Amino acid sequence: MSKIDLKKVDFETLIVHAGQGADPAYGALATPIYQTSTFCFETVEEGADKFANKVPGYHPVYSRSGNPTTRAFELKCAAMEGGEDCVATASGMGAVGSVMLAFLKQGDHIIFDNSVYGGTDYVASHDLPDLGIEVSRVDTGDLEAVKAAIKPNTKIIYFETPNNPMMKVTDVAAIKAIAGSDIRVVVDATFAPPPVQHVLALGADIVLHSITKYINGHGDALGGIVVGKAEDITRIRKHCMTKINGCPPSPFNSYLVLRGMKTLAIRMKKHCDNAMAIAEYLEKNPYVKTVYYPGLKSNPQHELASRQMENGMYGGMISFELKDDVKGLSSFEAGKKLLNHLTIPAIAVSLGDPDTLIEHPASMTHAGVSPEERLAAGITDGLIRLSVGLENAQDLINDFEQAFAAI
């Protein structure tokens, strides 16, 4: 383990070293991939003691409940978020599902933001009600509506900030003040991981991420994490992640994420700088009706975003909508042409990759959300979502220029 006092160093240093150090076996600097399903005991007594947690230190017994490569990844993520502990999962949805099953039972109530990732929306609209869990959908940007939705059986308030795909920012501290100590505030911060924001410090009880996105950052592994108080994380790990969900990440994927996270600080800065340049370009473009990016001064949530997000960074995600009369085409038809003419962005879902990705939420990430719910959340058929990559910003702008010209 690293000897550095992580409390005394900047995030740029912390993210390189946290959770890692010379490996105890041979001193390897890069954390080895412990590609094993099980771990041997010298004696029956040692096995029994390890299962009974009577052995000090980290002592994995079976890779579903613990693996040294995955543990290094978890410890790095706990340090990244400033939380007591972390549990890693095989995907972001594994993290979402494990939190739900750990803290909700039949008859409980959860307040969900009215606009979340399509997969999470399915959990709120179908899976939880099927289990006898009451779900209220409210706009968590409307604090009075959140207050009014609270019931005696409310256990969780759940939202993404910024949210997928509208970039709506929810005031974490204000929601926690409404929730009080009995209701857990669970925040999906996938769209803006540290160092862009630290939602536990703002008052969230639990933060989760799809690390498939920025945290791994290379578009080559799925994964999820949940960070919070040690007691909560133990409950999620023991009762859900390792049991009913059974969804640990593979040691190889944990290794990939550890590798990717070494550059998280510099990658996020570049994603944010590029996104700001492109949002400003799109805002001035005569064919664009609206740009959704909290970094823009014209964004109605810019002041809140500036309080909640750090060091002038607002994330690398932008959504925008074209005007309805672009060369005689509807916003949707013009948008399709624009995407088909771009040469640098890949037409693909997911986000947070080095490559710029562009997609159409209504037919892709949010196709499973009902048209009424989509419209209520602002997801029109003409909305386009852009995950700004690490390429040169001017190259991306030039590509947009030629694609707009070709519509």
Ligand code: LCS
């Ligand atoms: N939370 C958010 C905010 C997400 O955007 C996603 C996936 C998940 C959770 C689930 O994570 P996964 O299981 O995929 O690791 N979002 C996707 C998207 O916008 N395009 O493709 C996947």
